[in-house]
Amino acid sequence: MSSAATKVDRREFLRSAAAGGAGLVIGFYLPGEREASAAAAAGPFAPNAWIRIGTDDTITLVIDKSEMGQGVVTSLAMIMAEELGCDWKKIHTEFAPAAKEYANPVFGMQGTGGSTSVRGSWAELSKAGAQAREMLIATAAEKWGADKSWCRAEDGYVIHTQTTEKLSYGKLAEAAGKLPVPVDAKPKDPKQYRIIGKDMKRLDSADKTCGRAEFGIDVRVLGMMHAVVARCPVFGGKAASFNADKAKAVRGVKNVVQISSGVAVVADNTWSAMQGRDALEIKWNEGANAGLTSAAISKLLADAASKPGSAVARKEGDAGAGLASAAKKIEAVYEAPFLAHATMEPMNCTAHVRADGCDVWAPTQFQTVTRWWRRKRPG
Amino acid sequence: MAIQFTLNGKTQSVDVDPQMPLLWVLRDTLNLTGTKFGCGMALCGACTVHIDGEATRSCITSISEVAGKKVTTIEGLSANLSDPVQKAWIELDVPQCGYCQSGQIMSAAALLAKKQRLSDAEIDDAMSGNICRCGTYQRIREAIHRAAQMHAAPGHPKASPEKKTKKPGETAELFPAEAGAVEAVAGGAE
Numbered sequence: 001m002s003s004a005a006t007k008v009d010r011r012e013f014l015r016s017a018a019a020g021g022a023g024l025v026i027g028f029y030l031p032g033e034r035e036a037s038a039a040a041a042a043g044p045f046a047p048n049a050w051i052r053i054g055t056d057d058t059i060t061l062v063i064d065k066s067e068m069g070q071g072v073v074t075s076l077a078m079i080m081a082e083e084l085g086c087d088w089k090k091i092h093t094e095f096a097p098a099a100k101e102y103a104n105p106v107f108g109m110q111g112t113g114g115s116t117s118v119r120g121s122w123a124e125l126s127k128a129g130a131q132a133r134e135m136l137i138a139t140a141a142e143k144w145g146a147d148k149s150w151c152r153a154e155d156g157y158v159i160h161t162q163t164t165e166k167l168s169y170g171k172l173a174e175a176a177g178k179l180p181v182p183v184d185a186k187p188k189d190p191k192q193y194r195i196i197g198k199d200m201k202r203l204d205s206a207d208k209t210c211g212r213a214e215f216g217i218d219v220r221v222l223g224m225m226h227a228v229v230a231r232c233p234v235f236g237g238k239a240a241s242f243n244a245d246k247a248k249a250v251r252g253v254k255n256v257v258q259i260s261s262g263v264a265v266v267a268d269n270t271w272s273a274m275q276g277r278d279a280l281e282i283k284w285n286e287g288a289n290a291g292l293t294s295a296a297i298s299k300l301l302a303d304a305a306s307k308p309g310s311a312v313a314r315k316e317g318d319a320g321a322g323l324a325s326a327a328k329k330i331e332a333v334y335e336a337p338f339l340a341h342a343t344m345e346p347m348n349c350t351a352h353v354r355a356d357g358c359d360v361w362a363p364t365q366f367q368t369v370t371r372w373w374r375r376k377r378p379g
Numbered sequence: 380m381a382i383q384f385t386l387n388g389k390t391q392s393v394d395v396d397p398q399m400p401l402l403w404v405l406r407d408t409l410n411l412t413g414t415k416f417g418c419g420m421a422l423c424g425a426c427t428v429h430i431d432g433e434a435t436r437s438c439i440t441s442i443s444e445v446a447g448k449k450v451t452t453i454e455g456l457s458a459n460l461s462d463p464v465q466k467a468w469i470e471l472d473v474p475q476c477g478y479c480q481s482g483q484i485m486s487a488a489a490l491l492a493k494k495q496r497l498s499d500a501e502i503d504d505a506m507s508g509n510i511c512r513c514g515t516y517q518r519i520r521e522a523i524h525r526a527a528q529m530h531a532a533p534g535h536p537k538a539s540p541e542k543k544t545k546k547p548g549e550t551a552e553l554f555p556a557e558a559g560a561v562e563a564v565a566g567g568a569e
Contacts, residue, residue, distance in 0.1 A: 069476030069513040201472060208477030209468045210460055211413015211453035215478060218412035226407060251396050269407035270416070271399050344417050344425060344478045344512045 050096075050128045051080060053136075057156065057170030059084070060092045064102035065121070066112040066365050067095075067204065074202045075118050076125060082195040083129025083187055085153035086169065093203055098367035110368040130185040132176075139176040140167050216363030219350040225254060226270040230277045231262040232284045234292070239263050240285040247276035256280070298335060384445045386411075387455025397443035402426045404442050405452060413453040413481050424509030427482035428452050434489035436508075453481040456488060463529035464488045467522040475513035483509045487523050495527040 052060040061080045065072045073093050081091060096102045102110045106120040133153045140158035141148045150162050157166040190196070207213040232238060242263050244256035252272025257264050263280055267273035305311040323329060349362040381394045386409070393404055402419075405411045405428070414437060417425035421436040428437045429451040456462050460469065464487045467473075474480045483506070490497070490505045497505075502523050511519070 067476070069474075071475070202474075204477065205469045205472050205474055206460060208474035208480050209465045209484060210456070211411075211481050213477050214412070215415075217416065220410055220412070269395075269399070269403055271403035271407070272396070274419075342512065344415075344423065344476075344510070346416065 050125060051084060051132050053132070053169050053173045053176075055170050055173050057090070057168050058092055059086050059090060059156065059169065060094055062096045063093050064096035064110065065104070065117045066363075066367075068112070068365070070117075071202060072112065072117045073204050074200060076121055077203055078195050078200055079118070079122060079125040080129045082193060083126050084132050085155065087155045088195060088200060090156060091203065096367075100368070103368065109366070111366040113365050126187040127185060130187045131182055134182045134185045135176045135179050136169055136172050138179055138182075139172045143167065143172075143175075215345055216350070216361060217345055217348045219361040221350065221352050224350070224352075225266050225268060226273050227264045227266045228270070228273040228277050229259065229262045229264045230280050230282060232286060234284070234286040234289050236289050237284050237286040240283045242283065243281040246279035246281070250276040250279055252276075297338075301335075302333075382442050382446045384442075384447060385449040387451055391450075393442065395442060397441060399442050400438050401428065401430075401440045401442055401445050401450065402437040405437065411452055411454055415478055415481055417479070417482075421508075422510075423479070424482040424486060425479050427485040427509065429485060429489055432489065432492060434486045451485075453485060456484065462488060463526040464491060464522070466529060467525035471518050471522045471525060473515055473518045473522050475515055479509060479511045479513075480515075483511065483515075483519055487519070487526065491523065491526055491530055495530045497523065497527060 050062045050064070052058075052062070054060070061077045063073050063076050065076060067073045077091055077093055081088060096110075098110060100110075104111050104116055104120050105124065106114070106116040137148055137151045137153055137158055140146075140160070141151050144151075144160055144163075144165065146160055146162070151158050151160055153159075156169050158169070158172060159166045204213060230239075238260075239258055239262060242256075242258070244263075244265075247253055247256050247265055250267070250272055252267045252269055253265060253276040254268060255266040256276065257266065263277075263282055265273045265276035265280065267276055343363075345363055347363075349360065351361075352359040380397075381392045382397065383390060383392045385391065391409070393408055395404055395408055399408075400419075402414060402416060405414050406416065414428055415425035416438065417423035419438045421439045424436065426436055426438040427434050429435065429449075430440065430445060431448050432451075457465060460466065464484050468480070468484060473483075486506055486509050490502070494501075499520060502520050506516075506519065506523075
C-alpha cells in the first residue's frame with residue numbers, strides 16, 4: 001500500500017458526524033485517487049464509514065468486501081473490533097454500498113478476490129478502529145478530568161484504571177464525534193490482542209441458519225417484476241426475429257423485450273417469466289462463433305502460444321542453453337478446459353429505476369465495476 | 380381459484396396458477412426468501428421444505444399438490460433458532476456462503492425427526508441430494524451427529540422413541556463413510 005510513504009496531514013482525514021442518534025460515524029479517506037471520494041461523503045453513498053457507534057451502544061461495522069463463504073464478514077470485523085475494543089457478541093455488521101472510499105487498496109477499486117481482503121484492508125481497518133478507540137478514550141478522560149494514560153478501552157467501555165469507573169461507548173459517542181480525528185492513531189501492540197489470533201465464532205452463522213441472510217436473489221422491492229432472458233446458444237449471437245404471442249399469453253407475463261443479450265420476458269413472478277421464455281419462438285443469428293468448436297479453440301491457443309516470445313510468463317537464466325545441453329528432455333502439452341464458476345445462486349440482479357436515479361442490488365465481487373457498467377449502459 | 384394450505388403453522392391461501400411450483404409461491408408470492416432457488420430441477424436440494432413432515436423439493440412440487448397439506452420452511456422450523464439442527468449448525472459454524480444451508484437444514488431436520496441413531500453412511504445417504512459448493516459436507520455430518528445428541532438429551536421436547544422408518548432416498552454417497560474417524564469427530568463436538 002502506498003499510503004505510508006505519502007504525506008497524510010493534508011489528505012488523510014476522518015469524518016465524524018453525530019446525526020439523529022446515530023452517534024459516532026468514522027471513516028477516512030486515503031491519499032491518491034480516492035481523495036476525490038471526500039466529496040461523496042455528503043453524497044448519496046453516505047455513510048462512507050466503517051465504524052458507527054450508536055448512543056444506544058450499538059456498534060455497527062461496515063464490511064466493504066463481498067462475503068462469499070470465505071468468512072470476510074468475520075475476519076474484517078475481527079480487525080476492527082480488536083482495535084476498537086468492543087464486545088464480540090454485540091457487533092452488528094452491514095455491507096458497504098458501492099463507493100470510492102471502499103476501494104480495495106490492492107486493486108484500486110472496490111472488489112473482493114485474490115485473497116486480498118485481510119492483507120489489503122489490515123492497515124486501514126486497524127487504523128479506523130484505533131482512531132475510534134483514541135477518540136472515545138479522549139472523551140472519557142476529559143469527562144473524568146483524568147490523564148488519557150489512566151484510561152483503557154475494553155468490551156465497549158472506557159475504564160478509568162485508577163477509580164475503576166467506566167463509561168460505555170454509546171454514552172461517549174456523541175461527544176467523541178465532535179473531536180478532531182487523530183491521524184497518527186496507533187494500532188495495538190499484538191501482545192495485547194484479545195480477538196486476532198483466536199478462533200472466533202462466525203458472525204453470520206445464525207442468519208444463515210434460519211433463512212434470514214439476504215442474498216442478491218432475495219432482494220424485494222414493492223411491486224417489482226421478475227425477468228428471465230432467453231439467450232443465444234452461441235456466444236455473441238443475437239435474435240434475428242422472434243414471435244412472442246404464446247409467451248405473452250402465459251398468465252403473469254407482462255412484456256417481452258429484445259435486449260443486447262437475447263430476449264427478456266418480464267412477469268409478475270419468476271415462474272411465469274420462465275414459462276413465457278419456454279413459449280418464445282426465436283430465430284437466432286449465431287454470428288461469427290457459429291462454427292466454433294473446442295478443437296478450434298485449442299488450435300487458436302496453441303497457435304498463439306507458439307509465436308516466439310508471445311507466451312513467456314517468466315524468464316530466468318538461459319532455458320534454451322539448458323535444454324540444449326540436457327541429458328534428458330521431457331516434452332508435454334497441458335490444457336485446462338473452460339470451467340464455469342458455477343455458483344449455486346443463479347446470476348441475478350435487481351434494479352429499481354426511478355425518475356431520480358437507479359438502485360442496483362447484485363451478488364457481485366466488484367461493486368464499483370458493476371456501477372460503472374450501469375452508468376455506461378443506462379439502457 | 381385460491382389454494383389453501385398450512386404454512387409454518389398458519390392457514391395460507393394463494394390465488395396463483397395451480398401449476399406454479401411451491402418454491403415460487405413461497406419466494407415471489409409470499410416473499411419468504413429463505414427457501415432458495417438453485418437448479419429448478421430437484422438436482423441441488425437448495426429448495427428443500429417439509430410437506431407433512433417429509434423433506435420435499437419445492438421447485439418441482441406444484442402448488443396444487445400442496446393443497447390441504449402442512450408446509451414448513453426454514454423460517455418456520457423453530458422460533459429463535461431453537462431446533463437442535465439449527466443449534467448444532469451454529470455451534471459448529473457449518474455455513475460458509477450459506478446458499479444451500481436452508482435446504483441442508485430442512486433435510487437434516489426431517490431425517491432426525493424419524494431417526495436419531497444414525498451411522499455416517501445413513502447420514503450421507505439421506506443428505507446426498509443436497510449439494511454444497513463451498514464443501515461444508517464434513518461439518519454438516521458432524522452437526523447432524525451433534526443435533527442427534529441434543530434430540531436424545533432428556534428434557535428436549537423432540538426427544539421421542541426411535542421409529543423404524545428409513546427415509547427412502549437417493550442411493551449415491553457423497554463421500555465414503557470413515558467410521559472410526561467420524562466417531563471421534565462426533566465425540567469431539569461436545
